[in-house]
Amino acid sequence: DGGITQSPKYLFRKEGQNVTLSCEQNLNHDAMYWYRQDPGQGLRLIYYSQIVNDFQKGDIAEGYSVSREKKESFPLTVTSAQKNPTAFYLCASSLDRGRLKAGELFFGEGSRLTVL
Amino acid sequence: KNEVEQSPQNLTAQEGEFITINCSYSVGISALHWLQQHPGGGIVSLFMLSSGKKKHGRLIATINIQEKHSSLHITASHPRDSAVYICAVHSGGGADGLTFGKGTHLIIQP
Numbered sequence: 001d002g003g004i005t006q007s008p009k010y011l012f013r014k015e016g017q018n019v020t021l022s023c024e025q026n027l028n029h030d031a032m033y034w035y036r037q038d039p040g041q042g043l044r045l046i047y048y049s050q051i052v053n054d055f056q057k058g059d060i061a062e063g064y065s066v067s068r069e070k071k072e073s074f075p076l077t078v079t080s081a082q083k084n085p086t087a088f089y090l091c092a093s094s095l096d097r098g099r100l101k102a103g104e105l106f107f108g109e110g111s112r113l114t115v116l
Numbered sequence: 117k118n119e120v121e122q123s124p125q126n127l128t129a130q131e132g133e134f135i136t137i138n139c140s141y142s143v144g145i146s147a148l149h150w151l152q153q154h155p156g157g158g159i160v161s162l163f164m165l166s167s168g169k170k171k172h173g174r175l176i177a178t179i180n181i182q183e184k185h186s187s188l189h190i191t192a193s194h195p196r197d198s199a200v201y202i203c204a205v206h207s208g209g210g211a212d213g214l215t216f217g218k219g220t221h222l223i224i225q226p
Contacts (some may be wrong), residue, residue, distance in 0.1 A: 040218060042215070092159075105151070105204075107160070107161070109156065109158035
């Protein structure tokens with residue numbers, strides 16, 4: 001079945017370490033997104049990509065990095081520069097139908113990162 | 117940037133009750149999404165709508181573009197409907213044009 005796979009589901013990190021969260025989709029979607037979810041807040045956009053080898057910063061990109069070497073894959077690295085990385089991270093994808101239209105969103109199951 | 121307000125923040129109801137969750141936004145949009153987040157964290161898209169009304173099983177979503185308001189209704193609610201329901205609006209402007217509400221935490225008691 002088509003969908004989005006995130007891994008790992010749970011991750012623990014020591015302060016000062018970089019960690020990479022995986023996101024893979026087999027939906028043939030052009031657009032992929034990374035969101036961060038904190039208790040009591042709406043999802044906030046970290047990075048997004050509309051095409052291979054191109055990505056843009058979202059609202060809270062500081063301390064994060066991404067790559068888009070393949071259409072199917074959009075990994076997120078949480079660097080040691082991210083001051084408060086403990087959060088729930090969600091990857092999503094959609095058909096990018098153009099700037100004035102929105103495609104249906106597909107989400108992964110999320111990755112919960114805890115900094116020890 | 118669009119402001120999205122959901123109400124109520126928390127809702128506890130008995131099995132079988134009719135449920136309504138509301139979403140208001142401040143700026144014109146091209147589409148509105150209703151999402152369901154399971155206790156484990158995964159999110160499923162329930163509806164995407166830009167006008168009128170959509171129905172899927174016991175779920176109904178409506179939108180009033182003039183009033184900048186949408187509602188999600190659940191008929192004959194069941195404990196398995198317990199989840200967080202999130203409204204998100206697309207204001208156009210590309211892939212970064214989505215704004216999410218904080219969610220409504222729904223608990224259906226047997």
